[in-house]
Amino acid sequence: MKLSLGPLLYYWSREDTFAFYEAAAGWPVDAVYLGETVCSRRHTLRLPDWFSLAEKLAAAGKAVVLSSQALIESESDLKQLRKIARNGRFLVEANDFGAVRLLAEAGVPFVAGPTLNAYNPDTLALLHELGAVRWVPPVEMPARMLAAMPVPAGMATELFAYGRLPLAFSARCFTARHYNLQKDDCQFKCLDHPDGLTLRTREGAAFLTLNGIQTQSARIYSLAHRLDELRAAGVTWLRLSPQSQRMAQVVAVFHELITGTLAPAEAPARLARLMPGEPCDGYWLGQAGLDWQPERAAALQS
Amino acid sequence: MSLPAIPKPLARVVGILPAFPVSFAFSAAGNLAAWPTLRELDWSEVRGRRFCVRVRDLGLAFYFSVGPRGFVPEVAQSADVTFTATAEDFARLALRLEDPDTLFFNRRLLIEGDTDLGLRVKNMLDGVELETLLRRLPLGLGRVLLSLRERALQPA
Amino acid sequence: MPALLELICPAGSLPALKAAVDGGADGVYLGFKNNTNARNFSGLNFDDAAIAAGVDYAHGKGRKVLLALNTYPQPGEVARWQQAVDRAAELKLDAVILADPGLMAYAVKRHPDLRLHLSVQGSATSYEAINFYRERFNIQRAVLPRVLSLAQVETVASNTEVELELFGFGGLCVMVEGRCLLSSYATGDSPNTCGVCSPAHAVRWQQTPKGMESRLNGVLIDRYADDEKAGYPTLCKGRFEVQGETYYALEEPTSLNTLALLPEMARLGIAAIKIEGRQRSPAYVAQVTGVWRAAIDAVKRDAEAYRVEPAWHSQLDRVSEGSMHTLGAYYRPWK
Numbered sequence: 001m002k003l004s005l006g007p008l009l010y011y012w013s014r015e016d017t018f019a020f021y022e023a024a025a026g027w028p029v030d031a032v033y034l035g036e037t038v039c040s041r042r043h044t045l046r047l048p049d050w051f052s053l054a055e056k057l058a059a060a061g062k063a064v065v066l067s068s069q070a071l072i073e074s075e076s077d078l079k080q081l082r083k084i085a086r087n088g089r090f091l092v093e094a095n096d097f098g099a100v101r102l103l104a105e106a107g108v109p110f111v112a113g114p115t116l117n118a119y120n121p122d123t124l125a126l127l128h129e130l131g132a133v134r135w136v137p138p139v140e141m142p143a144r145m146l147a148a149m150p151v152p153a154g155m156a157t158e159l160f161a162y163g164r165l166p167l168a169f170s171a172r173c174f175t176a177r178h179y180n181l182q183k184d185d186c187q188f189k190c191l192d193h194p195d196g197l198t199l200r201t202r203e204g205a206a207f208l209t210l211n212g213i214q215t216q217s218a219r220i221y222s223l224a225h226r227l228d229e230l231r232a233a234g235v236t237w238l239r240l241s242p243q244s245q246r247m248a249q250v251v252a253v254f255h256e257l258i259t260g261t262l263a264p265a266e267a268p269a270r271l272a273r274l275m276p277g278e279p280c281d282g283y284w285l286g287q288a289g290l291d292w293q294p295e296r297a298a299a300l301q302s
Numbered sequence: 303m304s305l306p307a308i309p310k311p312l313a314r315v316v317g318i319l320p321a322f323p324v325s326f327a328f329s330a331a332g333n334l335a336a337w338p339t340l341r342e343l344d345w346s347e348v349r350g351r352r353f354c355v356r357v358r359d360l361g362l363a364f365y366f367s368v369g370p371r372g373f374v375p376e377v378a379q380s381a382d383v384t385f386t387a388t389a390e391d392f393a394r395l396a397l398r399l400e401d402p403d404t405l406f407f408n409r410r411l412l413i414e415g416d417t418d419l420g421l422r423v424k425n426m427l428d429g430v431e432l433e434t435l436l437r438r439l440p441l442g443l444g445r446v447l448l449s450l451r452e453r454a455l456q457p458a
Numbered sequence: 459m460p461a462l463l464e465l466i467c468p469a470g471s472l473p474a475l476k477a478a479v480d481g482g483a484d485g486v487y488l489g490f491k492n493n494t495n496a497r498n499f500s501g502l503n504f505d506d507a508a509i510a511a512g513v514d515y516a517h518g519k520g521r522k523v524l525l526a527l528n529t530y531p532q533p534g535e536v537a538r539w540q541q542a543v544d545r546a547a548e549l550k551l552d553a554v555i556l557a558d559p560g561l562m563a564y565a566v567k568r569h570p571d572l573r574l575h576l577s578v579q580g581s582a583t584s585y586e587a588i589n590f591y592r593e594r595f596n597i598q599r600a601v602l603p604r605v606l607s608l609a610q611v612e613t614v615a616s617n618t619e620v621e622l623e624l625f626g627f628g629g630l631c632v633m634v635e636g637r638c639l640l641s642s643y644a645t646g647d648s649p650n651t652c653g654v655c656s657p658a659h660a661v662r663w664q665q666t667p668k669g670m671e672s673r674l675n676g677v678l679i680d681r682y683a684d685d686e687k688a689g690y691p692t693l694c695k696g697r698f699e700v701q702g703e704t705y706y707a708l709e710e711p712t713s714l715n716t717l718a719l720l721p722e723m724a725r726l727g728i729a730a731i732k733i734e735g736r737q738r739s740p741a742y743v744a745q746v747t748g749v750w751r752a753a754i755d756a757v758k759r760d761a762e763a764y765r766v767e768p769a770w771h772s773q774l775d776r777v778s779e780g781s782m783h784t785l786g787a788y789y790r791p792w793k
Contacts, residue, residue, distance in 0.1 A: 071583060071634055071637075073584070073610055074610060077584070078584055081586070096581075097559075097581075097590045098584045098587035101586050101589060101590035101593070102586060115637050117557075117581070117636060117650060119530035119531065119532050119558070119651065120531045120558065121533055121536070122531070122536065122558075122563060123558055124560075126563060138650070140642045140643075140650070145532055148533035148534055167639040167643050168634070168640050169634045170605065170632050171604075171606070171607075171634075171787040172787070172792065172793045173793060174707065178703075178707065182793065183793040184791075197700055198700070199700050199707050200698060201677060201678040201679075202680075202681055202699060202704060203678050204699070207677060207698065208640070208698075215640065283642070287646045288643065288645050289643035289644075289646075290644060347500070398473075398739070398741045400741060401738060401739045401742040401745070401777055403690075403737075403738055403739070403777070404742070404776060404777045406690070407778075408687060409682075409686075409687060409688050414663055414664070417659070417661040417662065418500050418659040420658075421499060422499075422658075424739075425470065425500065425502040425737075426501040428471045428473065428740060429471035429472060429473065429501070429508070430473070431476075432740075
């Protein structure tokens with residue numbers, strides 16, 4: 001089992017972003033995903049900055065993957081996408097079929113990201129044929145479905161295993177909307193919310209997280225205690241999604257876990273102290289994503 | 303665009319009727335009028351579920367289930383799903399003059415209890431051809447209702 | 459001559475299909491009674507007999523019938539989607555509306571003459587994505603997610619030979635279709651896998667001393683005072699609290715209505731306008747189809763002289779959620 005550090009979904013200052021990845025160079029993760037996947041207005045790091053970070057992390061022994069934007073709207077989004085697809089050096093994560101087209105055209109291997117909606121063997125085989133060497137299932141995919149997927153030889157399965165779940169993308173910026181600002185004049189309010197803005201029900205229950213045009217879960221998806229099930233379902237990479245505080249410790253817990261020095265059953269207690277919210281694991285069980293039933297075994301066969 | 307109003311004294315009288323006979327009468331009328339058409343629907347998912355139709359302005363509530371031979375009045379005054387609206391709105395819904403979602407958005411139609419059951423029945427009834435149903439009504443009622451509908455469809 | 463502003467209307471039942479055809483729809487779209495389509499609601503949609511009758515009725519009047527197969531097949535059940543494609547070919551439907559590339563590959567191989575449309579659930583927002591489906595599966599038309607501004611639509615239109623279909627009216631998804639998992643996060647059922655959003659089995663309305671509450675699998679989506687209009691608890695249209703402020707944090711319960719944009723859509727050569735609402739009743743379909751037929755005829759007659767008649771708006775607002783409408787993302791400041 002390998003660990004990857006997923007793309008940074010939030011918008012941080014340039015200094016904080018560089019500091020985060022400088023630290024990450026020393027964490028026991030095998031791969032690091034870099035780049036802006038959420039909003040094209042975010043620019044504390046430009047593409048050349050991401051490339052230079054990529055070089056540094058590669059020099060530190062990390063397998064670097066450049067992640068592409070999930071929602072492509074404008075011609076300038078496409079320009080950026082083409083530069084990433086034709087970078088000629090690093091693996092790319094395709095998060096849209098426009099990216100798949102460009103990468104297949106360039107004849108380079110790629111990672112099929114979670115928003116490509118590979119829910120069945122035919123689509124997965126097609127992605128493999130087009131050059132995908134690794135795929136990330138949709139985050140809502142339950143254990144039962146994943147275990148039933150015949151994964152082509154030479155293709156690895158990477159699962160979103162820790163972090164706030166990216167649930168939806170919109171043309172509208174919900175952070176700007178919260179401040180009564182238009183998206184085109186958002187004043188980069190996302191910078192004030194390094195782990196997003198919590199949306200609560202009228203009864204005060206934390207429900208979702210606003211992160212610009214992206215909507216995330218308020219709860220932290222965590223499958224650490226399900227390591228055996230993950231292995232049985234064919235998962236070979238665990239994706240850990242960045243949070244602004246205590247990420248190093250989160251990575252350390254997962255590293256202990258996959259190297260066998262931490263029993264999976266011990267993981268929830270360790271992680272509880274590191275999470276910026278309550279945990280959930282419902283998707284893996286085929287239930288509502290927000291459920292948390294760590295004691296319940298996931299069905300691996302239908 | 304309106305249907306004839308229900309006279310107020312009538313509303314007062316029916317409001318004090320005892321419950322079971324009302325449900326009985328409703329079911330009997332339903333069986334006579336609509337069941338010949340509605341029987342063609344697939345009611346298997348709905349068998350044994352209890353419905354309540356509450357007519358807000360008349361103070362009436364009908365409790366029934368759907369069996370193999372039609373509507374069955376229920377004695378118990380409880381239901382899996384309850385529809386509440388005025389007599390006129392129910393009539394407008396039945397004649398397809400009004401879209402249930404529209405009434406719902408405007409708080410004129412209330413669905414309480416098992417929402418899925420409520421929407422299932424709504425969707426099933428939407429699948430019935432109005433003309434077929436009206437044609438099969440006894441006593442030439444269909445023609446009367448059709449002409450009422452035509453009249454209501456005329457711009458005011 | 460290429461298609462221009464075809465009116466494509468929803469049908470959740472045979473009476474709705476007839477209402478659409480009678481009201482002047484150029485095409486109707488519908489789905490089977492299972493999770494192969496994104497309106498998999500109890501009691502809704504077409505069984506074999508109804509679809510055959512519907513095709514006869516529509517084709518008899520020279521109108522098209524399109525089949526929505528726009529959910530994602532899942533391991534062990536792929537055959538259900540493939541059989542639906544076969545059935546569409548047998549019935550000589552005018553197109554199938556697909557989201558899943560694996561299913562498109564099947565359709566193209568088995569039924570090379572079957573016309574394929576890319577569903578909005580395929581989340582294609584750029585010409586690069588649309589051209590991917592064109593090159594691989596020869597799709598003829600793409601339905602665009604409701605996230606692009608008209609200027610962005612124009613860029614797409616001028617960089618692909620694929621016909622474009624835009625949403626004109628109806629319930630408004632504020633999220634990119636096909637990439638929204640809010641429903642499964644709260645209830646376990648998503649549009650992608652189950653063909654439902656905020657499914658009715660998870661919905662409860664309850665009158666409480668604080669007002670009428672709507673809940674989705676126990677999560678409070680909204681609470682209404684007695685004089686407030688209510689909404690179906692679609693979870694993106696609830697009222698929530700963010701930093702101490704309670705408001706429609708994602709989207710108001712409102713409908714998309716693009717009547718005002720029709721001349722611009724005609725200029726861009728938009729092939730078809732889609733009306734949302736297969737879950738709505740025949741009465742809705744009749745009312746909405748009538749208004750849009752009149753509007754499209756007016757714009758085709760003389761785009762310069764075209765004006766939105768106030769009566770059209772009031773008729774459409776009556777059947778709209780929240781009785782309000784918006785131009786959505788087509789109008790950039792909405793974002």
